[in-house]
Amino acid sequence: MAEHPTVHAAVAPGPGRAVPLRRTRLQKLLENTTLWRGIVAIVGFILFWEVCSQWKGWFGYQIPWIGKVAPPSDVMAVWMDILPQPGYWESWYLSTFRVFLGFAIAQVIGIPFGLALAVNKYFRDVFFPPFEVLRPIPPLAWVPAAIIFWPTTELSITFVTFLGAFFTIVINVLGGARSIDGRYLRAAQSMGASQWDLFRRIILPGTLPSIFTGAAVGMGITWEVVLAAEMISGGGQQAGGGLGFFIWSSFMGGSIEQVIVGMISIGIAGYLSSSAIRYLGSVCMPWRRLF
Amino acid sequence: MQQPVTPTANEAPGTPATAVGKATVELKKVSKSYGDEWERQEVIRDITMVLKAGELTAVVGPSGCGKTTLVNLVAGFEKPDTGEILLNGKRITGPGHDRMVVFQETALLPWLTAYKNVIFGPNLRGDMPRAEVKKEANRLLEKVGLGEFKDKYPLHLSGGMQRRAELAQAMINRPLLLIMDEPFRGLDAMTRELMQEFFSRLFEENRRTNLFVTSEIEEAIFVADRLVVLSNRPTTIREIIDINLPRPRTFEMLSSPEAYGYKRQALEILHEEALKSFNRSGDQADFVEAYSKRMG
Numbered sequence: 090m091a092e093h094p095t096v097h098a099a100v101a102p103g104p105g106r107a108v109p110l111r112r113t114r115l116q117k118l119l120e121n122t123t124l125w126r127g128i129v130a131i132v133g134f135i136l137f138w139e140v141c142s143q144w145k146g147w148f149g150y151q152i153p154w155i156g157k158v159a160p161p162s163d164v165m166a167v168w169m170d171i172l173p174q175p176g177y178w179e180s181w182y183l184s185t186f187r188v189f190l191g192f193a194i195a196q197v198i199g200i201p202f203g204l205a206l207a208v209n210k211y212f213r214d215v216f217f218p219p220f221e222v223l224r225p226i227p228p229l230a231w232v233p234a235a236i237i238f239w240p241t242t243e244l245s246i247t248f249v250t251f252l253g254a255f256f257t258i259v260i261n262v263l264g265g266a267r268s269i270d271g272r273y274l275r276a277a278q279s280m281g282a283s284q285w286d287l288f289r290r291i292i293l294p295g296t297l298p299s300i301f302t303g304a305a306v307g308m309g310i311t312w313e314v315v316l317a318a319e320m321i322s323g324g325g326q327q328a329g330g331g332l333g334f335f336i337w338s339s340f341m342g343g344s345i346e347q348v349i350v351g352m353i354s355i356g357i358a359g360y361l362s363s364s365a366i367r368y369l370g371s372v373c374m375p376w377r378r379l380f
Numbered sequence: 381m382q383q384p385v386t387p388t389a390n391e392a393p394g395t396p397a398t399a400v401g402k403a404t405v406e407l408k409k410v411s412k413s414y415g416d417e418w419e420r421q422e423v424i425r426d427i428t429m430v431l432k433a434g435e436l437t438a439v440v441g442p443s444g445c446g447k448t449t450l451v452n453l454v455a456g457f458e459k460p461d462t463g464e465i466l467l468n469g470k471r472i473t474g475p476g477h478d479r480m481v482v483f484q485e486t487a488l489l490p491w492l493t494a495y496k497n498v499i500f501g502p503n504l505r506g507d508m509p510r511a512e513v514k515k516e517a518n519r520l521l522e523k524v525g526l527g528e529f530k531d532k533y534p535l536h537l538s539g540g541m542q543r544r545a546e547l548a549q550a551m552i553n554r555p556l557l558l559i560m561d562e563p564f565r566g567l568d569a570m571t572r573e574l575m576q577e578f579f580s581r582l583f584e585e586n587r588r589t590n591l592f593v594t595s596e597i598e599e600a601i602f603v604a605d606r607l608v609v610l611s612n613r614p615t616t617i618r619e620i621i622d623i624n625l626p627r628p629r630t631f632e633m634l635s636s637p638e639a640y641g642y643k644r645q646a647l648e649i650l651h652e653e654a655l656k657s658f659n660r661s662g663d664q665a666d667f668v669e670a671y672s673k674r675m676g
């Protein structure tokens with residue numbers, strides 16, 4: 090009881106207090122060596138690439154492989170031209186939408202499916218063998234079949250995307266739930282937990298870390314699959330666009346700069362998605378934060 | 381030994397308000413095997429003993445002899461093949477909150493704070509008003525010295541703190557019997573001693589019936605009223621030694637002639653057991669040697 094007033098006093102956001110707090114956060118950011126190393130590495134890489142690509146123009150000799158790549162300055166210029174075009178942003182939107190749709194469906198079906206496999210022996214006996222047979226088939230091998238099965242290209246792409254994440258999610262959830270320490274279950278049982286309590290209070294939170302691992306890996310696979318599916322389906326007449334198709338059509342049109350713009354866009358999109366998952370993970374699992 | 385043999389204030393008639401229910405546990409010809417008919421491993425054979433109300437019974441035995449199995453049987457996590465275990469005359473058929481286990485390694489739920497771990501049991505059962513749960517949890521956390529750390533997750537507590545949180549978590553359920561399976565294993569020597577002392581005080585305060593499994597003879601002698609020495613597998617009781625050391629216990633008592641006698645007696649039996657398994661399997665030379673050295 091006695092400590093409450095002190096706690097409030099310490100956090101009291103007086104106008105004089107908020108400013109120094111902000112500043113220290115900025116200072117911390119500036120003093121973050123990991124961040125600086127990252128920035129230096131990226132800048133260094135771009136410089137190296139620029140120099141190698143420009144070598145022929147400057148010294149009359151083409152460095153093999155990397156010398157053929159358009160220099161970052163050209164790529165940047167092309168990117169600046171593309172940025173205001175709505176088509177580019179539509180590609181972003183379409184790919185992101187497909188990724189999240191497939192990913193969300195995979196989570197919604199995969200998590201309960203994985204948990205059911207983990208807790209119910211009969212369910213596992215029946216569904217695990219077919220699951221294990223289908224799992225090694227690469228998602229892209231499903232593309233032709235998906236195009237035949239599903240009425241629209243859009244649906245085929247979504248389906249293949251879903252598959253990409255689904256197997257990873259299920260296998261992670263299953264593994265996570267099965268490896269929960271038996272002592273937790275026993276301790277809870279001796280405190281009077283019912284089957285449902287065990288599921289809700291031990292198995293579910295105990296599986297959360299694996300759910301997020303599965304999500305992070307699944308998200309990576311989903312991006313891969315979406316882009317490949319977009320390229321294979323040629324963007325589709327009805328489906329159209331997407332970053333995969335953007336790269337493919339740039340390649341057909343002979344613009345290497347635009348191909349690179351597409352590639353970097355995917356890199357950024359993938360990075361943003363996995364950051365979002367990591368952030369969500371640290372919000373949902375405060376007990377795993379280290380400080 | 382210099383300590384005068386006087387009962388502590390708490391043992392005096394007119395027991396304090398914190399008096400707790402205590403269990404008498406009887407094990408009657410309890411046996412347990414694992415495996416199937418092709419490959420059977422007999423772990424416990426015909427153990428008969430009584431955990432007396434208000435006493436701390438320590439159990440020591442060779443590594444892998446089935447101490448944890450014994451714990452699982454009394455806790456009700458496993459069923460004996462033959463024989464029965466009675467708690468205050470009633471047969472134990474499964475786990476229940478009249479018996480709380482402090483496990484070999486921490487079993488605090490990693491996703492709950494120390495406080496939430498403590499209130500887990502009562503809130504699950506809903507057999508105590510929430511306000512009382514809160515009050516009692518805070519009192520117990522304060523008592524085990526974790527008042528300031530109650531909102532920390534187990535991962536952010538030291539090993540000793542985790543053990544104390546577990547004691548609070550067990551005690552809030554007001555068990556009739558507290559079962560501890562090598563509770564201080566894995567703690568560093570210093571913390572271990574502190575925990576032994578802390579735990580002795582806690583036990584002496586209300587003398588809740590306790591089954592205390594350990595592999596450290598000195599620890600057993602320090603905390604126990606009675607010391608049960610087990611044999612190799614198939615495990616039987618080799619000896620029951622009454623530990624007549626005064627309470628409250630202090631570490632100086634361990635250097636008394638009585639304590640030395642207990643230690644010698646127990647080590648001799650363990651040495652014999654080690655020799656037997658050595659003669660049988662021939663791969664336990666290190667173990668025998670280690671014990672021979674300690675016998676000095």
Ligand SMILES: Nc1ncnc2c1ncn2[C@@H]1O[C@H](COP(=O)(O)OP(=O)(O)OP(=O)(O)O)[C@@H](O)[C@H]1O
Pocket residue numbers: 414415423442443444445446447448449450595
């Ligand atoms: N669930 C089980 N299934 C099969 N065998 C088991 C099981 N539990 C224990 N055993 C076997 O029973 C024997 C005794 O194990 P137990 O864990 O009870 O020994 P312990 O004395 O607690 O050992 P430690 O000193 O390592 O804690 C071991 O040989 C072990 O392999």
Ligand SMILES: [Mg+2]
Pocket residue numbers: 447448449484561
């Ligand atoms: Mg054990």
